[in-house]
Amino acid sequence: MIRLVNVSAGYQAKPVFTHLDLEIAEGQFAGIVGPTGTGKTTLLKTILGSHIPHAGNVLVQGQPIKKIPPGTIGYVPQLETVDWQFPVTAEQVVLMGLFASRTYWPWPTKLEKQKVYTLAEKLGIKDILHHHIRDLSGGQQQRIFLARALISNPRLLVLDEPTSGVDMKTQHDVLHLLGHLNEEGITILITTHDLNAVASHLPWVICFNKTIIAQGRPEDVFNQEVLSQTYGGDLGVVKHDGHLLIVHNPHTH
């Protein structure tokens, strides 16, 4: 689904990562984890085509990102980057996912409205569609932006930090929902800081710190050595009740 070949990217002359190779198979549900400022978001933006790499090839479904038809990729930005005072309702935000269609009429068609309601019902947000986005809870906001990403029936769904800024129950609900969508055949790629959420919900993890440190199933990848290389040595791994828990190690500084 996603293939990066020898990709180098950064800002002006400063590279964030160089000569990166990465492949994410169709149907995968993968999470990129790593410390802040180590290139996770740059990597995500490079895959999305909103950041032009210095060198290398980025292919989605075997094609350069510029040639991908609109609607192939669904994207959910970090909630912190959204202007919550912007004068739009939840329904208008969801409809934006269809704005790339080559129709110039400003009003949504009956079919488009029907699509919104069907999807809203599935995601449990039907009753809040006419609310201003500012008036929604964190979980509802996340679902609205998820609906915008899903309304064009994308094959690939990319989410930047979907678990940040929401409570633990919402985190669980969002990841659970993503799991269901993945079972329906959508390839999903997320970035997150929440290692425990990744360990308990995601089948595939990529540990990233300016390069790929390791990737694989969380139970194979999350170990002292990999976490030490990724985060610098102050994280430990414990197994409790069959669950993997990532904890801060108070004895290392």
Add this chain to the structure above:
Amino acid sequence: MEAFLEPFSFEFFRHGMIAAVMVGALCGLIGVFIVLRGMSYIGHGLSHAAFGGAVLGYVINLNFYVGAGLAGFLAAVLINQLSKGKKIKSDAAIGIVTTAFFALGVALISRVRQFTQSFDAALFGNILGVTAVDLLIIAAVLIVTVLAVFFLYKPLLFSTFDNEAAQVFGIRTELVQLAFSLLLAMSIIASMNIVGVTMIAAVLVIPSSTARMLTDSFSKMLFISTGLGALMGIVGMYSSYQFDAASGATIVLFGAVMFCSVLLFNFIKNKLAAHEHMHSHGGIMHSHPHDHDGDHAHDHGDHKHSHDTHTHSHGGYEHTHEHDESHVPHKHHEHKKP
């Protein structure tokens, strides 16, 4: 009534009034995107750049609109390119590019002093001397802008809300940005002689900021802002005649009054909507303004609770009571030790 209608018997006033209404509506419409994109300073900057271009155009025998238009568009493109990098932010780019163009105009005027008078209208706005050609140009720009906003509504809305996401979703954001820069430059140049370079930023920002306070809907904001802009033009132009003051100044002054009135109206409305009475959270009695829903639920920022049956704390005792909309008298009390 006759005294009221008297200025309309003059052709120059009728021309000025028509121009002011169209310019007000035009700036109100385009101003919505400027305010929501957080680029209020760009109107100020581009009008200054266009002024420099107009003076340069005059020196090399170019039409006023051609010189101003080329400079305005060139400045918009330069600002866009400069602010693409991380090191120079857009406000700095606007400051550098547009002031340089303006300085060029000022330098040319001070060197060739005999044509200084011709640019007073461009600097401060003037109802005198609005020609039929001016009216046609303003009308053409207004029609083009309305059509562009209608047919580019979706990409303009999406890229204004979240430019990066719009690009990922397949909107050609570079083209949208280019089209918007062109519309903005055209609008500023068409408005320059009526409102004046020094006042244009306010005419772009005041109607849309006022409209934003009146609605939470983007499409309604477009209509309200356009209407308020036209109203600013009518009242401002009429006051300009009555008080014999520069039209740009009277249009902006009326706009400021309008903005402050809506601000005050919203303040009073919010005060009346907020409700204050004693209640308790975590055992601490206090009062502060808060909103009530129909079922008397309280919204305290991070949580809601209902007052139909509600646990209060008085003097170390917690008790549950039911009460009506006015809170007194309490209908039922259940006391228990905390």
